[in-house]
Amino acid sequence: MERHIPVYPLPDTIQKMDPEETVCRYCGVSYLIHHEFKMMEEKMKAMELEMELYRASVENERRLQGDIQTLHSLLEQSRAQDER
Numbered sequence: 001m002e003r004h005i006p007v008y009p010l011p012d013t014i015q016k017m018d019p020e021e022t023v024c025r026y027c028g029v030s031y032l033i034h035h036e037f038k039m040m041e042e043k044m045k046a047m048e049l050e051m052e053l054y055r056a057s058v059e060n061e062r063r064l065q066g067d068i069q070t071l072h073s074l075l076e077q078s079r080a081q082d083e084r
Helices: 033-081
Strands: none
Touching: none
């Protein structure tokens, strides 16, 4: 996905406008749709980071479950040898 980065940012006066002043009352579409896209991009970036952390934690848990099973089988083998 290609992201467009504007060369000239919006003037401060427009950026500080109340959202009610920037939305068409007839159709509800924002006049400053670029701002909304930027907000969505930031949310998407945050969600992507959260998903990466989630994936890493799932992989870590799988690895730990495997380690637990290995240690459990070693414990059982050790107990069986002690009983002899």
